[in-house]
Structures are given as C-alpha cells and as structure tokens.
Amino acid sequence: LIGIVACTIALAYSTMMLTGTSLQEAQDLGFFWEEKEVVMSPQAYNDYPMHLWSQGVFKKISWDAFRNGVPDVIAMGLIYLIRCSLQAAALKRNLANYLRNKEAADTAVSDGQPSIMADKSRKEDEQPKRKPKDVLQVLMWFANTQFVSAIVGGFAVIPSIGLSNTFVKIGAESRAPQLVSCLLVLGCYLSNFRLISFVPKCTFSSLLVMASIDLLVNWFIKSFRKTGSEWFVIPVIVLSGQMFGVLQSVALGVAMSTLVFVKSFYQAGTVKFISNGLMLRSTIERQSEDNVWLDRNGDMIQTLVLQNYLFFGNATSVLKYISSMFDDIEVAKGSLLPPKPKYLVLDMSIVSGVDISAVDCFADVTSLCKTQGCKLIISGSSKMVRHALIAGNVKPASHPHLSFVEDLEAALGMAEDGLLKFVAHNEERIRKNHLRGAHLRRISQMDGEEIDIGLRLALKQIDEQHNLSFATYLQGLAAYTTAMDLEAGEQLDLPRGLYFVESGMIKAEADTSASLTRGRQKIFATPVLGRSTDSIGQLTARSATIGRGQAALKNAPGMMSQFSHTFRLARVGPGFVIGCISEFTGQEIPGTFICMTESRVHYLPFETIEELEMSKPVLIMHLYKLLAHLGARRQELTIGQLSTLRSIMSSSAPSKPISRKALAHLSENYQP
Numbered sequence: 001l002i003g004i005v006a007c008t009i010a011l012a013y014s015t016m017m018l019t020g021t022s023l024q025e026a027q028d029l030g031f032f033w034e035e036k037e038v039v040m041s042p043q044a045y046n047d048y049p050m051h052l053w054s055q056g057v058f059k060k061i062s063w064d065a066f067r068n069g070v071p072d073v074i075a076m077g078l079i080y081l082i083r084c085s086l087q088a089a090a091l092k093r094n095l096a097n098y099l100r101n102k103e104a105a106d107t108a109v110s111d112g113q114p115s116i117m118a119d120k121s122r123k124e125d126e127q128p129k130r131k132p133k134d135v136l137q138v139l140m141w142f143a144n145t146q147f148v149s150a151i152v153g154g155f156a157v158i159p160s161i162g163l164s165n166t167f168v169k170i171g172a173e174s175r176a177p178q179l180v181s182c183l184l185v186l187g188c189y190l191s192n193f194r195l196i197s198f199v200p201k202c203t204f205s206s207l208l209v210m211a212s213i214d215l216l217v218n219w220f221i222k223s224f225r226k227t228g229s230e231w232f233v234i235p236v237i238v239l240s241g242q243m244f245g246v247l248q249s250v251a252l253g254v255a256m257s258t259l260v261f262v263k264s265f266y267q268a269g270t271v272k273f274i275s276n277g278l279m280l281r282s283t284i285e286r287q288s289e290d291n292v293w294l295d296r297n298g299d300m301i302q303t304l305v306l307q308n309y310l311f312f313g314n315a316t317s318v319l320k321y322i323s324s325m326f327d328d329i330e331v332a333k334g335s336l337l338p339p340k341p342k343y344l345v346l347d348m349s350i351v352s353g354v355d356i357s358a359v360d361c362f363a364d365v366t367s368l369c370k371t372q373g374c375k376l377i378i379s380g381s382s383k384m385v386r387h388a389l390i391a392g393n394v395k396p397a398s399h400p401h402l403s404f405v406e407d408l409e410a411a412l413g414m415a416e417d418g419l420l421k422f423v424a425h426n427e428e429r430i431r432k433n434h435l436r437g438a439h440l441r442r443i444s445q446m447d448g449e450e451i452d453i454g455l456r457l458a459l460k461q462i463d464e465q466h467n468l469s470f471a472t473y474l475q476g477l478a479a480y481t482t483a484m485d486l487e488a489g490e491q492l493d494l495p496r497g498l499y500f501v502e503s504g505m506i507k508a509e510a511d512t513s514a515s516l517t518r519g520r521q522k523i524f525a526t527p528v529l530g531r532s533t534d535s536i537g538q539l540t541a542r543s544a545t546i547g548r549g550q551a552a553l554k555n556a557p558g559m560m561s562q563f564s565h566t567f568r569l570a571r572v573g574p575g576f577v578i579g580c581i582s583e584f585t586g587q588e589i590p591g592t593f594i595c596m597t598e599s600r601v602h603y604l605p606f607e608t609i610e611e612l613e614m615s616k617p618v619l620i621m622h623l624y625k626l627l628a629h630l631g632a633r634r635q636e637l638t639i640g641q642l643s644t645l646r647s648i649m650s651s652s653a654p655s656k657p658i659s660r661k662a663l664a665h666l667s668e669n670y671q672p
Contacts (some may be wrong), residue, residue, distance in 0.1 A: 270314035277301030282412035288465035312357035343415035349380030359392030379411035465575035501579035503601025
C-alpha cells in the first residue's frame with residue numbers, strides 16, 4: 001500500500017517535471033491543496049472547535065444541517081446494526097479461510113512448489129506464536145476506536161475502505177503497513193498537516209476509486225454469481241437511494257429482502273410427505289386377517305407430514321388440500337374414486353412454529369373433520385406448537401374427535417385400531433371366534449377326548465395365517481402345555497416360556513428403556529433446546545450438567561423407565577406365539593401384555609422345552625423351525641418399516657398434491 005501511494009506521488013512529480021509545471025502552478029490549477037486549505041490557524045481553531053467539550057460549541061452547530069442529516073444517520077445506523085450482527089460470523093469465516101490457505105501453503109512447501117502464500121506462511125512460522133484474539137474482543141476494539149474518534153471530533157475509518165479486499169490482497173493487513181501509516185499520520189499532525197499540500201489530490205481520490213471498483217466487483221459481479229435471483233435487490237437499493245434518499249432505500253431493501261426470503265421459504269414446501277394407510281403403516285404386529293383388511297381399506301387413513309414454519313399462506317394450501325379429500329365428485333362410470341378418509345393424521349414433528357392465522361386454518365380443519373365424521377390426530381407437535389393450537393381452541397376438550405399423540409407411530413397405530421374396531425368390527429369377530437372355540441372344546445370333551453384341543457386350534461391358525469404346515473408335527477406338545485383362560489383387562493404374568501394364543505386379543509407394550517434410543521427423558525444427558533426458537537449455537541456439548549446426567553444413566557440403567565412413555569409392539573391374537581425372542585436369547589419376555597378381550601393361551605414352560613430336547617428331539621426340532629420362520633417374518637416387516645421411514649425423511653416436498661378428483665380421472669384409464 002505504501003508503495004502504491006509513493007508511486008502515485010512520484011508519477012505526479014515526474015509529470016510536472018516533464019511539462020515544466022511548478023508546485024504553485026499545480027496548486028492554482030487544483031491538482032494540489034494550498035497550504036491555507038490544510039493548515040488551520042489558531043484563530044480558526046478557536047472559532048471552529050470540533051470536540052464536544054469546547055465552550056460554545058453548541059452555538060456554532062447548524063441545526064438545520066443537523067436535522068437534514070438525521071435520516072442518513074438513522075439509515076447508516078440501521079445498516080451497521082445489521083452488519084454488526086454478521087461481523088463476528090464474518091471474522092470467524094475469514095479465520096477459517098486463512099487457516100485453510102496456510103495449510104495449503106504448508107503443503108506447497110512440503111512439495112517444493114514456489115508460492116507467495118508459502119513464503120508468507122514460512123515467515124509467520126519463524127515468528128513467535130501469539131494467542132489468537134477472541135472475535136468479541138476484536139469487535140470491542142473496533143467499536144472503541146469509532147467512539148473515541150466521534151468524541152474528539154475526528155472521522156472514523158469507513159469499514160468498506162479500511163477492510164477492502166483489495167487492500168487485504170496487497171498486504172495492508174500486516175503490521176508494517178499499519179505501523180508506517182500511524183507514523184505518517186503522526187508526521188502530518190506534527191507538521192500541522194503542511195505535508196498534505198505536497199501530496200497530489202489524485203493520490204487520495206485514487207484510493208476511493210479503487211475502493212469503489214472493489215465494491216462494484218464484490219457486490220455486483222461476484223454477488224450475481226453467488227446469489228442469482230437475489231442480486232436485483234442491490235441495484236434497486238442504489239437507484240432508490242438516488243431517487244428517494246438513503247433511509248427510504250434501506251427500508252425498501254429490507255422489505256424486498258424479506259419478500260425474497262418468504263418466497264424462497266414458501267418454495268421449500270410445507271408438506272414433507274403425503275401418504276395413506278395403503279403405503280404407510282405402523283410397526284404394530286397384527287393378525288393376518290387384520291393386515292389383509294388394512295391392505296384393502298387403508299386408504300381411509302390419510303397422512304400429511306408437515307415441516308417448516310406455518311403461516312397463513314402455506315397453512316391455507318394445506319386446508320385446501322384437506323378439503324379436497326371430502327369433495328362430493330361426480331365421476332364417470334368405472335372410475336376408481338378414493339374413499340373419504342375416516343382418520344386424518346397430521347404429523348408436526350419437524351414444524352418449527354405456527355402463527356395465529358395458521359392456527360385459524362387448523363381450527364377450520366378440525367371443524368371440517370367433525371362435520372365429515374373424520375377423526376383428526378395431530379402427532380409430534382412441540383410444546384410451543386401445541387400451546388399455540390390449544391390457545392386457538394384446537395384442543396380435545398372442545399373437539400372429542402381430535403387427539404394429540406406423541407409421534408407418528410402412535411398416530412398410525414391409533415388410526416388403524418379405530419378402523420379395525422369401528423369399520424371392520426374385528427373385536428366382534430374375535431369374540432365370536434372365542435365363543436366358537438369354547439363350543440368346540442365342550443364338544444370334544446363330550447366325545448371323550450382327554451387332551452384339550454385348544455392347542456391344535458392355535459397351531460392350525462398359525463398354519464393358516466403364515467401358509468405353513470407345522471400343526472401336524474407339533475400336536476404332541478398338547479400333553480406338555482397348560483391352558484390359561486384370561487379376562488378382558490387382565491395383565492399376563494409371563495414366566496419364561498412360549499404362549500400359543502388360541503383366541504382373543506392381547507396388546508403388547510414396552511417402554512423406551514427397553515431400546516437403545518432414549519429420547520424423552522427429564523435427565524439432561526444431552527444438550528436440550530428449551531424452545532424451538534433457540535439456536536444450537538447457544539448450547540455447549542460438554543458441561544457439568546450433561547456429565548451428571550450421563551453418570552446417572554450409567555450408574556442406574558433402570559431409572560429411565562420412570563421417565564419414558566410406552567409404545568405398542570403388537571396386537572396379538574389367534575395365530576401368534578408370545579416369547580419367541582426370549583426362547584432364543586435366554587432373557588425374560590420384555591414388555592407388558594394386557595388382554596383387550598376374553599382370551600385363551602397355552603403355556604409351554606422353558607424347562608419343559610429343555611427336557612424335550614433330550615427326550616423328543618424331533619418334536620423340538622419342528623418347534624424351532626416354526627419359531628425361526630416366525631422370527632424371519634418379523635424381520636421382513638421391520639425392514640419394510642425402516643424403508644418406509646427412510647422414504648419419509650428423504651422425499652422431496654411435493655409442489656402440488658394430487659387431489660381426490662384428479663386421482664379419479666387418472667383411474668379412468670387404469671386397468672388393475
């Protein structure tokens with residue numbers, strides 16, 4: 001930088017020598033400042049004091065000029081207020097870029113390649129190491145210099161010039177140029193600024209021109225390559241500043257930037273995933289008859305996975321799409337029109353927040369579902385989102401057909417249970433089968449059979465559900481099993497062994513401590529965001545609180561169960577065997593089993609199985625083959641559910657969901 005200034009001065013004096021122009025003539029022509037323009041006399045200094053503690057300084061202020069400059073001051077203050085919020089991040093970014101360049105230079109040195117950055121890096125390595133300054137400390141230094149300059153009546157350094165990329169590229173950020181600049185300013189001050197009269201004006205104006213070129217390159221050319229459609233905000237601000245003023249142009253720029261952000265945010269999509277009960281099912285294990293029925297009628301469950309922040313615009317589009325689910329449409333004969341949903345699941349696990357207008361839209365959704373006889377289930381909503389919905393009267397106390405559940409899995413399970421109970425009437429079928437089994441047992445006893453035929457009925461149903469043929473080979477187990485008749489609501493006490501379900505319906509539940517993922521707890525074993533608006537930058541990955549929480553989990557593994565909620569594993573019925581996993585792992589049967597209807601099971605103790613391994617190995621071999629087959633079926637179901645969950649997270653947001661009417665028209669040319 002010093003070289004550029006010196007060359008400019010030398011070039012100016014060389015031109016004067018070639019043209020025979022004296023310094024006085026150049027000053028008269030305006031190429032140099034005259035001494036009276038740069039040197040202030042003592043009388044002028046007393047007449048025009050600049051610092052605030054001078055006597056009578058307020059009398060010499062032109063208040064009209066002050067008022068005219070207030071809008072520009074407010075505009076610049078707003079600009080620097082926005083800039084300061086980004087300054088720390090920018091300094092950290094520059095530090096990261098510097099470290100990467102230094103690493104690249106070190107690599108070049110090791111490879112023997114010449115590099116300017118490598119020479120600079122080598123010189124810095126030879127110097128003693130300095131502790132890096134904190135970003136906040138650097139900003140405070142900068143703010144203090146600005147404040148002191150304003151108090152003494154000086155002019156603060158304009159950041160767009162002092163931090164110009166061009167100056168950085170030519171090395172102005174190093175110590176030597178800054179120290180020489182301070183000495184030059186000191187020399188000018190001691191000479192009462194007479195030295196300025198010997199410096200051509202083009203020396204200073206050229207720096208401004210260089211800075212302006214640098215700003216144009218960065219803000220017009222490079223920004224267009226990086227931002228694309230957002231670039232047009234910059235020329236609009238410049239033109240409006242010339243036409244209406246700085247403050248108005250800044251306000252216009254902020255408004256346009258906000259609109260661009262809202263447009264981009266809206267294009268991100270409100271709906272992450274759209275599905276129904278035919279494509280998306282819960283992981284609850286069910287009877288084959290129930291699974292077949294859901295495979296044919298699962299489209300009465302509609303699922304929307306929402307995302308991002310919900311406001312009036314995107315919430316209205318959700319309301320419009322949900323309304324299309326209940327449209328009464330006249331279609332051509334033979335068209336496959338999707339049925340009206342009986343259950344609507346709205347998952348809000350990745351919704352960051354809602355505004356009051358969006359809450360009104362969801363209140364309309366609730367009323368629409370009520371009039372159409374559809375149950376609305378909202379899953380995964382955060383505490384802030386749920387409070388906003390409840391404040392807008394979207395709450396189960398006012399709408400019995402509305403439910404809040406913990407997650408999407410629980411919502412799907414609730415919807416499937418409702419369809420099976422109120423539409424398929426499966427519980428009535430199960431009760432009839434239970435009574436039919438009791439009738440068959442009474443007939444067999446009247447015929448003189450000593451062994452209970454209930455196990456044979458259970459094995460037969462296993463073969464029918466899984467398309468197997470093990471019932472004939474496993475009938476010998478009837479002499480070693482014990483029949484257990486259970487009442488509705490009774491909880492099973494399950495010693496280790498196998499339980500063959502003959503009739504009834506039993507739900508299996510487990511708490512989250514039975515899994516390796518422990519998410520919902522009141523122990524701070526990981527950093528916790530208190531509100532959805534909190535930033536992860538405010539968290540600390542390692543702290544004493546987190547350490548105590550992790551130590552508590554390590555020392556008392558069972559304490560998680562008191563903080564966790566239960567989730568349903570299965571709804572077991574005829575054709576199920578309880579205890580398969582326990583048989584192979586050697587552990588106790590996990591979870592809790594509660595009868596939903598009158599049920600009957602046949603218990604085969606684990607000790608008896610060990611004895612039969614020696615006395616009847618062929619019988620036990622067939623039993624193990626059956627258990628291995630059932631375990632493989634469960635694994636296939638788990639893999640299918642994992643692929644479904646992956647499709648939810650990796651799917652792109654649809655730009656326009658297909659309505660019920662459009663699906664009907666598509667089905668006209670579809671031949672199943």
